[in-house]
Amino acid sequence: MSLTRDIKDFALDIGYSHVGITSADDFSDFIDEVQSRGRLYDFYVEDPRKLLTGAQPKKCMPEAKSIISVVWDYSQKAFPESLLGKIGRIYQARCYNAPPHRINGARYKLLSDFLEKNGCQIGRGFLLPERRVAARAGVATFGKNNFAYAKNTGSFILLSSIVVDKELEYDSPTYEIKCPKDCTACMDACPTGAIYEPLKLNPRRCIAFNAWRTQDGFPGVTSYIPPEIREKMGTRVHGCDVCQEACPRNSAKLKSKLPQDPFLVQLAEDFSLPKMLEMSDQFYEKTVRPIMYNYISDKKYFQRNAAIALGNTGLAEHIPALDQAMDNPEELVRGYAAWGLGRIGGEKARSVLERRLKKESSSYVISEIRAALES
Ligand code: SF4
Ligand code: SF4
Known part of the structure; x- marks a missing residue:
């Protein structure tokens, strides 16, 4: 078996629902797009973690050859009704790759360890544009609401990727907007009108952005939330799922009867x-x-x-x-x-x-x- 096949088998075995591989070439279109948005995205361009540099993987890791993109379906268990509308599903599902002692971090570390055991050098210390990576690796398409969608899964997904120094077999890109032509449900549902055109978001109006990014000390933002946005935040204290809940591409998932998550049930009682x-x-x-x-x-x-x-x-x-x-x-x-x-x-x-x-x-x-x- 090839290393590519071994990696894909291992990623699926530890629970990722999709895995794709692409080259470590630059994501120049992403850099151009972010820079074209001017002041709306200055917080991103000026982020001390140098987020745009991560769109040039070979600049961050000269030996980089391939990127492995994995999808975690975080909507496999039910979310307590009392937490919905307050905390976004992705946070309830503890979707962080760090720290490694939490479940998603541990899964990501398992994959990293597997790659290293199989002779791969891994790129560390930079962040990639995950949605672009996933589309180029053939595991996601786009929605007009800016979210990435995985086949038969929807947009309630965590995308993660790992850069390695090995040449692998690459998947065909799926750079597509797979929305019904006339659908605008996400744009209509957004409480603040943050999605001003398909695939164009004004983050300054987005509830999710305002709930977490507006911290003093970050470039391009302060802790101040405009009163007009405060009113539209409703009871959402972390995250906002409205434009994903409105989406017909998520309706099968949203209607499906999922088992309870005992951790969340207990947490909801305390919250x-x-x-x-x-x-x-x-x-x-x-x-x-x-x-x-x-x-x-x-x-x-x-x-x-x-x-x-x-x-x-x-x-x-x-x-x-x-x-x-x-x-x-x-x-x-x-x-x-x-x-x-x-x-x-x-x-x-x-x-x-x-x-x-x-x-x-x-x-x-x-x-x-x-x-x-x-x-
Ligand atoms: S996350 Fe909420 S506020 Fe942000 S674009 Fe979607 S619906 Fe609008
Ligand atoms: S609501 Fe409609 S337009 Fe928006 S992402 Fe879903 S399918 Fe696409």
Whole structure:
């Protein structure tokens, strides 16, 4: 058997649903596309991890010859109803390749170890444009919503790839948009109008982007989320699946009866938005980090998102939790708690805001309280 066949057999054996192989040539079209989007994508171009450099694998690893692209179907078990609409499926499914002691990281490490045992040198320390890699390796097509779709699986997939120094047999690319010609369901469903043309996303309007990328210290962004977007985030504190849920290419998967995931069932029992706003150390370690540990560096951003979500419920029962959050030492949390109170509105919320205004010393929080009182 060839090394190509051995690699594919091993990847399928450890649970990946598709595996394809392509050359390590540059993804020049991807680089051109990102650069053509100008300021919308400056956060990506300026990312300290040099994401565009990864689109030139041979620049990162001169011996690079091939890229192995694998697909993990993360929708094989049911997602608890109480978590849907709050946490994106990909996070619930713990879809991270790092750290290696979590399930997807362990699977990825198994594949890496197999390749090394079979004489391959592996490229490390750079990130590839996974959707482009998967399409060139023949394991994914595109949707107008920008997501990659795997055959008979849909878009609820994790794409990962590994660059190696061996010449392998390459698969035929599947660079196609496989959507019904007149379908615009994803664009119509997007709460913020972030998909402004097929295959064109304004990340600054995307809820998923706003929920995690808006952290201070990242290039091209701040922790500020515009009020118009806050309102449209609903109760989503991490991720957004709306444009995938609306998609007919996912309907078979969404309708299928899946077995429960006992880990998620237990986690869902512990999870609530008020607990996320309060964020005890135990809640952060036991309930938040297992499903969201990779993208957000500081728990205050989850607390901000929880304050937005509680405000968007419009329920007066959450006023005490938001009032208490206005004692938080982080002005970010206090400012968004004020917004949440203004969003709920009514006399009770107003009296909390007026009381807090008298005590507050941060000019940022004062501006949020005043805006909330005027709203
Ligand atoms: S993830 Fe949500 S906000 Fe972003 S494009 Fe899709 S539907 Fe719109
Ligand atoms: S909703 Fe329609 S247009 Fe959008 S990705 Fe799915 S099939 Fe394509």
